Amino acid sequence: MFTMSARELAPNEDQGVIFGIVDAAANSTLDQTSLYTAAANKIFLGIPETDFTFQLTQPSSGFGGMVAKPWDQRKRTVFEIMPEVQRKLAAIPGIRMFPVLRPSLPGGGQFPVEFILASTADTEQILAFAKQLQVKAMQSGMFAFPPIIDVKVDQPQSQFIIDRDKVADLGLDLQQVGADVGAMVGGNFVNRFDISGRSYKVIPQIQRMDRLNPEQLRDIYVSGPGGQLVPLSTIATIKNTTVPRSLNRFQQLNAVKISGVAVRPLDEALRFLEDQAGKILPKGYVIDYTGESRQLRTEGNKFLPAFGLALALIFLVLAAQFNSFRDPFVILAGSVPLAMFGALIFTFLKMPDPNVPFWTNGWTTTLNIYSQVGLVTLVGLVSKNGILIVEFANQLQRQGHSKLEAVREASMTRLRPILMTSAATIAGHFPLTLVTGAGAAARNSIGLVLVGGMAVGTFFTLFVVPSIYMLVAKDHAKDRETEAAVVSA
Numbered sequence: 221m222f223t224m225s226a227r228e229l230a231p232n233e234d235q236g237v238i239f240g241i242v243d244a245a246a247n248s249t250l251d252q253t254s255l256y257t258a259a260a261n262k263i264f265l266g267i268p269e270t271d272f273t274f275q276l277t278q279p280s281s282g283f284g285g286m287v288a289k290p291w292d293q294r295k296r297t298v299f300e301i302m303p304e305v306q307r308k309l310a311a312i313p314g315i316r317m318f319p320v321l322r323p324s325l326p327g328g329g330q331f332p333v334e335f336i337l338a339s340t341a342d343t344e345q346i347l348a349f350a351k352q353l354q355v356k357a358m359q360s361g362m363f364a365f366p367p368i369i370d371v372k373v374d375q376p377q378s379q380f381i382i383d384r385d386k387v388a389d390l391g392l393d394l395q396q397v398g399a400d401v402g403a404m405v406g407g408n409f410v411n412r413f414d415i416s417g418r419s420y421k422v423i424p425q426i427q428r429m430d431r432l433n434p435e436q437l438r439d440i441y442v443s444g445p446g447g448q449l450v451p452l453s454t455i456a457t458i459k460n461t462t463v464p465r466s467l468n469r470f471q472q473l474n475a476v477k478i479s480g481v482a483v484r485p486l487d488e489a490l491r492f493l494e495d496q497a498g499k500i501l502p503k504g505y506v507i508d509y510t511g512e513s514r515q516l517r518t519e520g521n522k523f524l525p526a527f528g529l530a531l532a533l534i535f536l537v538l539a540a541q542f543n544s545f546r547d548p549f550v551i552l553a554g555s556v557p558l559a560m561f562g563a564l565i566f567t568f569l570k571m572p573d574p575n576v577p578f579w580t581n582g583w584t585t586t587l588n589i590y591s592q593v594g595l596v597t598l599v600g601l602v603s604k605n606g607i608l609i610v611e612f613a614n615q616l617q618r619q620g621h622s623k624l625e626a627v628r629e630a631s632m633t634r635l636r637p638i639l640m641t642s643a644a645t646i647a648g649h650f651p652l653t654l655v656t657g658a659g660a661a662a663r664n665s666i667g668l669v670l671v672g673g674m675a676v677g678t679f680f681t682l683f684v685v686p687s688i689y690m691l692v693a694k695d696h697a698k699d700r701e702t703e704a705a706v707v708s709a
Contacts, residue, residue, distance in 0.1 A: 222560075229323075231662060234297045236287060237322050244279070245280065250278070274287070302319060329479075330479065336470050341505075357492070362489050369477070375464060391444065437458075555681045598669065612629075623693070638678065642675075
């Protein structure tokens with residue numbers, strides 16, 4: 221049940237905000253992108269639950285989103301609003317805007333899934349494998365939209381190839397040619413001047429309408445000998461190429477990042493990418509993570525060590541208390557596995573796809589850091605049931621009862637305190653399973669695990685602990701005989 225439970229770093233919370241990541245063509249201008257991001261802003265404002273919007277636009281990228289009204293002023297959650305926003309944003313031409321939700325825990329990254337392929341190979345080779353992995357991810361149906369690859373080979377680049385022989389024949393100075401071209405298109409300020417006590421920058425640059433495309437730069441003039449002006453097209457030709465927008469590195473390796481939003485638990489989406497990468501990538505390639513995915517892989521796998529440490533600590537404390545290694549084993553073996561079973565029922569029955577309505581959605585949770593804290597806490601809470609039975613049974617044996625009579629009497633006598641303490645624990649944590657509003661998912665995770673584990677664990681402890689006690693616990697009849705022999709002597 222533990223291995224088959226849906227896993228994620230933290231349950232998704234309704235934080236009342238939807239972000240939008242903008243991706244535009246590499247050669248887009250700010251005016252062009254602003255036109256389409258304004259349409260996206262109208263879509264956000266058209267959602268009835270929107271309180272206000274925000275937006276930051278760059279020529280080929282941008283960032284924006286909407287902030288929803290307070291909980292008591294809207295009927296839909298951001299999870300219910302998200303499909304409508306995604307559908308409308310997908311209809312905007314000219315840009316791609318990917319709606320994402322804010323992660324429940326703070327961390328770097330823009331998307332929940334951020335999967336990195338790294339190698340010493342050329343970026344083009346890594347990109348080819350990344351595209352194969354992107355196709356596999358699209359076909360899996362685990363992602364809300366096709367995953368994004370951060371390395372994009374779509375940046376148009378125009379390069380002036382200067383004919384040095386012509387420059388020499390015309391008596392031009394190559395340094396002066398470069399200075400003239402740089403001054404006209406560079407946009408750097410060269411000096412300042414004062415008007416009415418205020419300082420202004422001097423920025424030499426040709427008009428924008430004369431430098432909208434590389435071909436227009438053929439018509440500019442550079443300084444020649446004797447103050448003559450020579451057209452740039454006389455000494456240079458234009459070479460148009462397409463280059464990557466950026467060449468990224470990670471851990472000193474060439475890297476390509478695949479980002480996306482999973483519609484299944486984050487752990488399941490990452491495991492799918494890991495399995496497919498293992499089939500596609502040759503030797504010499506490594507996979508890594510950033511953002512929320514990295515947190516899940518580095519911090520989300522600490523449950524088993526913490527759980528084992530909790531068991532060892534409780535076992536050693538009980539061993540010191542009972543002056544025996546058998547009794548702690550009886551207590552833990554008779555209560556902890558059953559409590560874990562009761563708690564993991566609520567993670568095992570969780571529907572992996574949150575977008576599919578299912579009758580268990582209202583009272584199940586995932587295996588996340590909150591439910592894992594609840595599982596570790598449950599070990600200490602449920603152990604006290606076994607302690608009450610084993611301790612009293614040992615006392616009855618020392619008073620002359622047989623092993624069977626002692627454990628039977630202890631179970632009957634300790635039934636009331638076990639039920640009272642367990643009922644108090646369940647009643648104290650039960651409100652966590654009913655809570656709604658901000659932060660409800662995290663509290664529900666802890667509450668469901670503790671309530672389910674205590675209820676199921678307490679019920680079965682009353683039957684299992686006595687059985688294990690009869691099989692493993694020490695028979696104190698020999699101790700009584702030894703004590704009687706010592707007294708008679």
